[in-house]
Amino acid sequence: MKVFISADMEGASGITSTKQCSPKETTEYERGRKFLTGDVNAAVRGAMSAGATEVLVNDSHGPMTNILIEDLEDGARLISGSNKPLLQMQGLDDSFDAVFFVAYHAREGSGMGLLNHTIMGSVVQELRCNGEPVGETAINAGIAGAMGVPVVLLTGDAEVAGEAQSLIPGIETVAVKDSFDRHASNCVPPSKTKGMIEEAAAGILSRVDSIDPLAVELPVVFQVTFRSTASVAMACLFPSVKPVDSKTIEIVDGDYLAAFKKLWGTLVLGHAAMGGVLER
Ligand SMILES: [Zn+2]
Missing domain, CATH: 3.30.70 (Alpha-Beta Plaits)
Structure with a gap:
């Protein structure tokens, strides 16, 4: 079984500030990288305990060099760096069995989602797919769907978890925080979310066939x-x-x-x- 992990950053356990997501910062960004790597590792451990033989992680935030490869769980591989034609889904193909979205955030304008934005917040005011406002969860699930691969797990705040559930019936979600402002969340500590993510990842892979790849209406x-x-x-x-x-x-x-x-x-x-x- 092959699992692909697209890992953004704003939705990581404990992250509530742009400072924790920006390489221009020092202390806070280094904390953010640790939080993100911890969530990714929990998802990798869950996948492997459920029988995954390959786990490919795509660093999918900002310059895409956030995840600390020196701390990455043994057995996973990491796509790191910018200029990717498929952006947050670079590396996925139809040989994979399942996709996880880790540390995702809500779309621009969606409720009180922490640091909500869509792909490039400074550039995009709204993105619509077939008339509906969409964020990265929907856009990227469409890419996976076009390759016949289901998105089965999402971690992030409660807002983006709701976004995923309304889009993909049966998807497993782990809400690591509850956001009440674009810049503030009530967080479950990483010491607790690690276990939640690992358990959710392992559990959903045992029933991966119950989730259909997202089929976006064409054209x-x-x-x-x-x-x-x-x-x-x-x-x-x-x-x-x-x-x-x-x-x-x-x-x-x-x-x-x-x-x-x-x-x-x-x-x-x-x-x-x-x-x-x-x-x-
Ligand atoms: Zn991001």
């Missing part, structure tokens, strides 16, 4: 409302990306993975355009 329509009007013209350099209004573009494609790659490309361009692409 898929992605709409991105950017924070800045500057992003739209550059994003529309791709011939298949159409402007909708001064801040919004649309992508339509019969292939989910192709649509996602166009989406990711528009965000990269949209981000570069915000400061003027040649003004740096």
Whole structure:
């Protein structure tokens, strides 16, 4: 059995501050990395105790060099570093049996989710898939679904756990904190969440066949409302990306993975355009 873990950071046990998620910080970021690595290791141990023979972890936050490989559970492998065509799902293919989302956060504008945002918070105001606002949980579950692999476990705050449950019937979730503000949560300590995550990971793999891969209706329509009007013209350099209004573009494609790659490309361009692409 092969398990793929996409590990973000904001949803890790104990994390409640951007300082704990930013390499520009020192002390707090190092604490955040330990919290994240601890949650990932708990998921790896659970997977292995349930019979996983391969566990591939994709570091999926910011510069994607957050997880402390020197502390990574023996037996897992780690994809580390930036510039990934499939972003938070880099490394997944149809040979995997299950996907875990670890330390995930709620989508932009979703309740009081801790540090809620969608993919690039400074760039994206709202992302819609087939008309519905979506976050990374839905977008990435769609990638796994396009490869025929179910997402069976999510860890994060209660807000993103609810997001996952409404999207994927039967998914196991571990709410490691209850957020009552974008910058504050009531946290279960890591000493306790380790066991919760390990147990949930092992348990869900014993009934992995009960969860279907997410099937997104095709052709898929992605709409991105950017924070800045500057992003739209550059994003529309791709011939298949159409402007909708001064801040919004649309992508339509019969292939989910192709649509996602166009989406990711528009965000990269949209981000570069915000400061003027040649003004740096
Ligand atoms: Zn993140």
